[in-house]
Amino acid sequence: MTGLDTTQAVGFGVSGASLDLAIVSEATPGTRSWTGVAAHVGLMSVYGLPTSFALNVRELDLLYNIAATDTTKLDWDSVSQVDSLAVHGIDHTLDLQVSGSLDLDISGFVLAAAVLR
């Protein structure tokens, strides 16, 4: 599988996406757990709408640091066991980060583009 052929398609598509989820749980009798989420979407588009309409979201990245019940958060970039995962980029001060870019074209009447960070 190398991609989506949307030449004749009408609908919604996501390409080049990935998700890394990590959950650390302390040993019993402890009940705390910490969750890190890192997601990436290369391209999110709608297809088959009139050619005069285009909406694309590109390089969408999400980092989410979910605290334990005692509100502590893990410094995932210091946890060696997740070195190979994208959650390793999550600092203990981070709660949520979403970034990406968007472009919208409505018949040339409305053009909008933005980088979200």
Next chain:
Amino acid sequence: MSEATPGTRSWTGVAAHVGLMSVYGLPTSFALNVRELDLLYNIAATDTTKLDWDSVSQVDSLAVHGIDHTLDLQVSGSLDLDISGFVLAAGSFEVTKQSGLTIADGTISLTNASLLTVELSSVYLFVGLNGAFTRDADNIVTGLDTTQAVGFGVSGASLDLAIVSEATPGTRSWTGVAAHVGLMSVYGLPTSFALNVRELDLLYNIAATDTTKLDWDSVSQVDSLAVHGIDHTLDLQVSGSLDLDISGFVLAAGSFEVTKQSGLTIADGTISLTNASLLTVELSSVYLFVGSTGRSRGMRTTS
């Protein structure tokens, strides 16, 4: 081999080989063949000692010369079964039972331990209608012919299972499982529907009753088995890739890896945990389409 009187001990080695074992005269739609069946059997003396037959020069010319003193029993061969094209199963197997082993993984140290290994390789399985094997000139199974088939099939699968048991009076045992499936598919559904699971891998580390787990990658006796890739922190790992096409309306594809570990020491500079567990889920190369007339490049529904 017997010792001189007044000694009463004797040691027996057995090596047997069957080139082909078949049933004949049954309906043509039924076939069962066992090929290249090999048996090695090392029977201990009454004092439980076993002979190291591969060091006994007097049996150099016999197949029993291949029997090591740690070996109890080994059976290997290949099998294929065809029940009217409804059930097809084929694969090679090797089951080995050893004892008197010294096994150490750096933490757990065992003497006089026993090891049971089960290896299945080149496994093909089909359940459904009109399935058939493809065979080479020697009638050996080489794959599944699913051209006319409707059903579920597995190709290129293997399984390695290892169980280490400590010597009595100990009762602990440790189990490692490593399985691989090259392709798992459904066949014969409308051409507009396709579901394939590819390169599915499973690693499973089953703890003993005292919750200890073996560091299989430090156990030399399983060097040749896929379980040798199992670390003592690993509980379970499943990975592979999947693609789904429902009439072009829903297309989904991607690779996945789910890993569960335990017994970890995790520290981030502030929070310090011992014996912690970690669950990770990794999805990569994900493609998703919902709509109409979508087509995924490279999608194949046959092996």
